[in-house]
Amino acid sequence: MKDLIYVTGHRNPDSDSICAAVAYAEFKNKTSSIPAVAVRLGEINQETQFILEYFGVNKPPILETVKLQVGDLNIDKIHPIAPEISLKMAWNIMKTNNLKTLPVVDENEHLMGLLSVSSLTTNYMDIWDNTILSKSNTTLENIIETLSADPVYVHGDNPRFTGKILVAAMEPTSLSSMVESGDIVIVGDREEAQNVLIDKKVSLMITTCSQCVTEEMKERASKNGVTIISTPHDSFTAARLIVQSVPVSYVMADNNLIFFSIEDLVEDIKDIMVETRYRSYPVIDDANRVIGMISRYHLISNHKKKVIQVDHNERSQSVPGLEDAEILEIIDHHRVADIQTNTPIYFRNEPVGSTSTIVASCFFENGIRPSRQAAGLMAAAIISDTLLLKSPTTTPKDSHILKRLCEIADINKEEFAQQMFKAGTSLKGKTxxxxxxxxxxxxxxxxxxxxxxxxxxxxxxxxxxxxxxxxxxxxxxxxxxxxxxxxxxxxxxxxxxxxxxxxxxxxxxxxxxxxxxxxxxxxxxxxxxxxxxxxxxxxxxxxxxxxxx
The missing domain is CATH 3.10.310.20 (DHHA2 domain)
Incomplete structure (x- = not known):
């Protein structure tokens, strides 16, 4: 869960709104244990763009709402699995981490499907047939991992097994009539039966109880294109386990998937959860990568986004969803309007020409020197709001603070003002x-x-x-x-x-x-x-x- 303070000016932000937010965020980061970030509620104007570029400051990110979003919750940080891993490996991951659902992703970590305990067990019971390895395109690596086997001889770089699964428990003469080329056969230590299987050109021969295979047998396997592996398990256990080598992509749910974005509002996903009633749902980030899972119990949260408002105190000018947020402070130089809070807050309102004058005062009153960038932004904002100290809103305090800021930012206020106003007042190319x-x-x-x-x-x-x-x-x-x-x-x-x-x-x-x-x-x-x-x-x-x- 994010513990972050959003410092925000008003909608349709002017230079003072943006500059005061950036500077006050710097002040809070120097004086508070909770990190603060400056944000904006709309597009910046030409003048503000000039100011930011002049002092080498990035444009604050836009904040659409302070309503609680999925990204604000302590969701389960589950590492998704690849579609090619075996059911056995997926099941072990679920048991180890006490999980009921696992997201399945591609090489870019984009959601492909969901593997749940219920779908795993249900499909495991329903899909059994002796051609399952062929249908699911199971890899040799999955079979070796599932059976804890050792490769004895591997034919080709990437063998595939197209036949049915058999256990060679009959006489060699009967075995010959049942086995076909390409089959997967589990066999004991009977060398005669092994010879029959190689002659039949099965695709995979699995020897049980870690039996050794003669060099002669390996040579015959090479000539007939037969891959051989050896498992420590007995025939019954090997036959029971081998179907667990099926890749999760074969049994995962991949249609009509329901997932949420970190940007989704909590109030919006509640109804979807009630209607669908799945145990958990994948969560994706801005790049559509799966980052975790969310369940209904995650929605039980008293968390609220923390907000500091600068250069305004009217609800109509503030960020959408303010009623669901926790207002910590208001720093402003406008009339007191209609913002209401549930608890006492720090409210600083002064009849000066610019909010940045107040923000700069916060620095100086606490013995803190603002950075050159912050000082430059605040100086520019004061020049903008007071029209270079010509506005009737200008006070002696604005003039005094502006002088100190210009010294720190190393700018001449008249020369800078001329450049700023020229850049900011051009109407060319605007609708x-x-x-x-x-x-x-x-x-x-x-x-x-x-x-x-x-x-x-x-x-x-x-x-x-x-x-x-x-x-x-x-x-x-x-x-x-x-x-x-x-x-x-x-x-x-x-x-x-x-x-x-x-x-x-x-x-x-x-x-x-x-x-x-x-x-x-x-x-x-x-x-x-x-x-x-x-x-x-x-x-x-x-x-x-x-x-x-």
């Missing part, structure tokens, strides 16, 4: 959906759902050719997810203002909140660059007033 969702958040105010996207750009004219298509997309977004107001902020980083585009049945809220006139679905808001501090509060106030009236 309207990609542009809109690169930083889009939804809010529920007094029961009214609104959505606000923000796009920073150094070239507003580059947006004009796709303006109409964008408005159509926003209208569709409003209808599809029942948003009463959908806003796109096209923020001019250099001139410090935002062109607002608004659609939806409540778009008049924009005019009242900002005292502007919406013409052709747009208006310019000078000095407005912060969604959190300059857009959401006025909209919230106006909606609340309208609700009361």
């Amino acid at each position: 309207v959906e990609q542009i809109f969702h690169q930083d889009f958040k939804t809010f529920n105010v007094e029961g009214i759902k609104i959505g606000v996207a923000q796009v920073y750009t150094m070239d507003k004219e580059g947006f004009m050719p796709i303006k109409d298509e964008m408005l159509e997309f926003m209208e569709k977004k409003s209808r599809d997810v029942d948003l009463k107001l959908v806003v796109l902020m096209l923020t001019d980083i250099l001139n410090e203002g935002s062109q607002i585009y608004a659609v939806g049945p409540k778009k008049d809220i924009i005019e009242k909140a900002f005292n502007v006139t919406i013409e052709e679905d747009t208006a310019f808001l000078p000095g407005v660059v912060s969604r959190k501090k300059q857009v959401i509060p006025p909209l919230t106030t106006e909606i609340t007033i309208a609700k009361k009236n």
Whole structure:
């Protein structure tokens, strides 16, 4: 079972969300006994990609859900078996490890079938006939292993045995009439009977009780193409055991197999287990390799995935399945929203310009120097969220922390900001959906759902050719997810203002909140660059007033 802390920002992550998660994961790994890993809930934008590449940091893996998955459970780590091994060997493995089912895999460890005790014993009783070795294509190696035999003479590189199985317990004259070329015959120490078998060109002669075979007999066997092995068992025991040399592929179940992936949700596989009621089921990894078996008792677990949230505390912005997870901490600089926890947690919320400012403070307050990469990421996030300290959300603490981080990362904030904003604001080659969702958040105010996207750009004219298509997309977004107001902020980083585009049945809220006139679905808001501090509060106030009236 994984004991891991997932550090996650919000959906549709911006630079602060990703950078704060990566940096805080580093902080937790320096201060906690439980390993932490930064994850993301969506695709990163161009700006964040530039930041990660600049400081040589890999993109965090995506986390689809924190609901309990098969891979989170302590499944039985069973080593699968090859299809060519004998029933006897499989049975010994089952007894030694107290197993009832074994997965059978190919050379790539991909599932081929299942061998269970019930199918092994049932098939062993049902399939007996004297041509079973031929039908199952049993190898000489399996027969030797099953009978604890020694090879006396092996004809050819890979002998196969196509005849029936016999025990030579009759007189040589009777034996001659019963034996055919290619048969497998168990014989005692009667040399005359052995000569008859070799003359008949049986494919395999098995001598019992570890009898020696003369050199002359070996030479005759070579000429007639007869393989000879010697077993320490008596004739009865050898006859009883030999059928156990059949390969497991002959009796395994290989149709309509039910198996689970480590990514499958526990809540989904419960019903399948109830309907099928097998004792256990194979589990495969991301490469379709069998890694173990799962049974119903494995589902009895109080394990929950551990989550630390950064840069958000709204359920709608968090990872799916959060209600089934254990929230350990929240590090944020936004308004307190609707996240609820079952136990007290560490909640750090500060009115600063960036979550990364708070994360950096965690390092410095504990006397820990962040790595150059983490310092660079946090510095970039502060520059991004505060628009190089120009945003009204900027505080003296942001400025102070940014200075310390730039020294550790060895960057000039102005030069780096110019490169970052240029890389991040390019709209070239993007679809309207990609542009809109690169930083889009939804809010529920007094029961009214609104959505606000923000796009920073150094070239507003580059947006004009796709303006109409964008408005159509926003209208569709409003209808599809029942948003009463959908806003796109096209923020001019250099001139410090935002062109607002608004659609939806409540778009008049924009005019009242900002005292502007919406013409052709747009208006310019000078000095407005912060969604959190300059857009959401006025909209919230106006909606609340309208609700009361």
